[in-house]
Amino acid sequence: MAQAPNKRKTDLTGWWFTSPALILLSLFLFYPIVSSLWMSLQIGKGMNLSFGGFANIYRLTQDPVFIHALLNTLTFLVVQVPIMITLALLLAVTLNDSKLWGRSFFRTAIFLPCVTSLVAYSVLFKSMFAADGVINSFLQTLHVISSPIPWLADPFWAKIVIILAITWRWTGYNMIFFLAALQNIDPSIYEAARIDGIPAWARFWKITLPALKPVILFTTVTSTIGTLQLFDEVNNIPTLGGPADSTLTLSLYIYYLSFRFMPSFGYAATVSYVIVALVVVLSFLQFLIAREKQTS
């Protein structure tokens, strides 16, 4: 009987700890989410908004710039995320070998890019990939290319630069999560497999990969969310989503719609919910794939 009021007291104590965060989150996250959902149903310019129902969704289907931005964003996603996750995974497995000489040096070096700000590394990539810049002259010295590649002036190569830049910045970051998870695999499992004569690649497929599945899922989902929100790099490396909008992403388009031209907040909010929908659908698909592999 004496337990009940005491229990209620501990329940309340918990809310004392969480309430500062919860109050802030309701004001500056939950309210804006609901508000922007409501806003996506409004049409008009500036502050003169009126209810438009699904007019904005219709406008999406008729807007070539939106479709262009959507395709660009998906291209970055489909090409970049798998490359980066595979690289991060392979590097982590290699660096997890305790007999490897200079392990912590390599770990630090590969992690280092993610201390740079997105703006700072934009500066570096923009200058390295200049028309007569260090990358072109390096490739020419090695005779990989005969004439300089117009990295930032060509729609195709501009996309490649963005993909290289993101991969440079985030591979080490994702590698850390894999390294952390690898610490938790019992080394005696590998030892037993080695004694049974199972080759290295089979140990990787049968032991390492299944054990890392939750982390692969985590890094893939967070990288997907990150790539869908791509903004700083495409605003700064080729400048303003150029050339010819070839690196225009959804986030950049939302920014333009809201803060560069005559603002149309309602339509911008609709575009932002396209990102939300993509995040939800893609995360769900990734969870589904992960589960399927688990049962098979």
Place this chain on the structure above:
Amino acid sequence: MKPHYLQRGLIYVVLLLAAYISVFPFFWMIVGSTNTMADILKGKTSFGNALTNNITHLLEQVDLPLLFWNSAKIAVIATALTMVISSLAGYGFEIFKTRMSERVFALLLAMLSIPFAAIMIPLFITMAQLHLINTHMAVIIPTVASIFIIFYFRQATKSFPSELRDAALVDGLKEWQIFLYIYLPVMRSTYAAATIIIFMANWNNYLWPLIVLQTNETKTLTLAVASLLTAYTPDFGMVMVATTLATLPTLFIFFALQKQFVQGLLGSAK
């Protein structure tokens, strides 16, 4: 034995290449600070003698001490507040679990997937209504309750030994005293890792400050670097100096706290 050595050698070649690619841009940044714009665009990879010239140009273009002060002020205040508010919440969600609090936590995790672009317009309007546009408050407030950091602290709290709490309760310590005198010192490496993550995120923050900070008096170093870069013909020598200066604080924090950072991350994953 021979193929074994070959394999080892190949691994080192690949790792050295990966390390070289990772570190080269930093070298490029430092070398670039000492070169003229023409040399940088020609891909010169040796040190030049344009450093003082670049610094002079930068000081003519921007108010460097003010930019540093603005960035440092925002990053330090935001980091301190985020640590307090988000670690309290992470601790609260893990230690005082109720059915209600678990539901609230699930809702928070769901909101983690909402991209910033989806809330920036209403957030901007809210800030305008509060007359906070062009103030550092507007940059700091929305970041201090971070769901990601709350989640991180909650995961880390799972490894906080409950016997410590029980013993302290028997000794008659109050809940806030347990948090302050027992939890905080025990979770040092978790706090160190969080410091790095939060400080870097704030120091490097770009999109939201770009929207709310509109005058030169309130701008941060990151914003200034970006606006120097997006000029029609950016003077890369000058921009490289600015970039190096903007990267030094995060590099310093990373190397100072690296050991605890790795410990904190590895601990939280267990």
